[in-house]
Amino acid sequence: MSRVPMLIGNWKMNKTLQEARDFAQRLGQQSMHLKPGCEYAICAPYTSLHLLRVMLPAQVQLGAQNVYHEVSGAYTGEISAPMLVDFGTKFVLAGHSERRAIFGESNEMIARKVSTIMKAGMTPILCVGETIAEREAGQTEHVVKEQVLSGLANLESGEVETLVIAYEPVWAIGTGKTASVDDAGQVIGWIRQILVDQFSSSVANHVRILYGGSVKADNIASFVGHPEIDGGLVGGASLEADSFVGMAKAIEGGQR
Incomplete structure (x- = not known):
């Protein structure tokens, strides 16, 4: 089946309100290049969500980088799913490697x-990927399978087919190193087979699986051109509006 490709920007801990405003204005000036054949979103810091809700071009959805799994309570410093819904948030990242490695988030958490995001009516983007040590030890498939199955453990089949998975090899995030298209496609194909085995071919064919890891305008088309890869989850290259638009144009030219 044909899956609509995606371009998701992850700003991480970047941009003040003024910088976010400048980005949105610049992106709005170039919004004619954001064609309807692709779905777009920016996962911004919480502090910018209220601004971006009204300033991003209509083609670009709002995303958050994290959420707490409880809907309210004594969890100082955390943000709940209902709070994100108030902003009009469409996508929420879950399990990004930085959350796993730096903040110690477990597969269970x-x-x-993922379940909390789904129940709130938003779309989880489940991030999975291996470290360089795991890759060199030949553990890529084992690690990724464990992360996928545990991340989806609380969902029904009908819920699974509506979410997004992002394969981000940890060794390629922010390092300038990039997995080859064939390597990324092989792992993403493996992820899709996991979905077939655990759920069904129909579910697997609906789930969009993105690649992330030093993605930019000059290589994203080659990834999206692979039959298993449905777009990119992009970090540094999404911080500038011109670069984001450049990737959008490249995706349009490289669609399979």
């Missing part, structure tokens, strides 16, 4: 977050 990530699974609870």
